[in-house]
Amino acid sequence: MAKNKVPKVSVPVMRRLPVYHHFLTGLAEKGIERVSSTTVAHQFGYDPIKVRKDLALTGAVGRPRVGFVTRDLLKHIEAFLGWSQSQEAVLAGCGALGSALLGYEGFSQCGWEILVAFDKNPDRVGSRIHGKPVMPLESLSEVCRRMKVQVGIITAPAKSAQKIADMMVDAGLRGIWNFAPTSVQVPEGVILQQENLLASLTILGLKLKFMKSEQKPGLVIDE
Incomplete structure (x- = not known):
């Protein structure tokens, strides 16, 4: 062995x-x-x-x-x-979803902390959301290098997602958690976790459909 x-x-x-x-x-x-x-x-x-x-x-x-x-x-x-070790991340995109994630207390329970958020909306820049400072999106690469952050979270619109992913890669981030409703490309050596909320909702709908059906479903959804 x-x-x-x-x-x-x-x-x-x-x-x-x-x-x-x-x-x-x-x-x-x-x-x-x-x-x-x-x-x-x-x-x-x-x-x-x-x-x-x-x-x-x-x-x-x-x-x-x-x-x-x-x-x-x-x-x-x-x-x-890996929850017994402290892990830090940054977030880009402070709309409804991004703001909700900034306020999610569950992250701290598993050792994660979002240090700072980034946005291109001047009305949000300089503010704090759930205690987290919001900085200009163009400063993302410089701030991430200085803070030595390894993980980035994308909650921006689809049209901005790839540009933000490129900025995160350029800053040396090793992992990206993408909530944008589009796929992004990252180079080898960078871990990408793609979330698809529509896919999750579709799975829920299929399960409800099979539950209500009198016939045995022909599709098995593996958990």
Whole structure:
């Protein structure tokens, strides 16, 4: 076996672990000291074997018929997801979506902080949104280099998205989270996470359609 072999983690697993974390946090706050993988599985309608495999990836160790120590399991999930380390980002585009993300308290719970926002609207520049300073978009590259930020969030209109992505790449950012309703191109070595709100809404609509249908759906949506 190769030394220091890195386990392969699928995107569905990476999406499920934060959901488990939210549920486990609620249990911990209620004073529930131990939890089984079966309890977690039943909460979300998942196969218990799938949940056990997910949790095993974090390095957490449970005991037969006893389960996991809840807070210990939380710490393992946080460490596995990188939430135990502080991570910083900048945001470009301070419209409705950008402003909402600037005020989202959940980021701090997983170690993330948006340091500063950028916008080209002079009415927004110089203001603060949820305590975050808004700076001119043209200063993005210089500010990011000075602050040594690694991640950028794009919440600008589609027509501006590629230009902003190029500015972020030029500033040395290694990861881009794009919410703009268009695809952007980045060079090799830069990680791009593309969010498509319409696609998510479409999936919800399909699930509702299948739920209401009397016939067995011919399409399986993999979670």
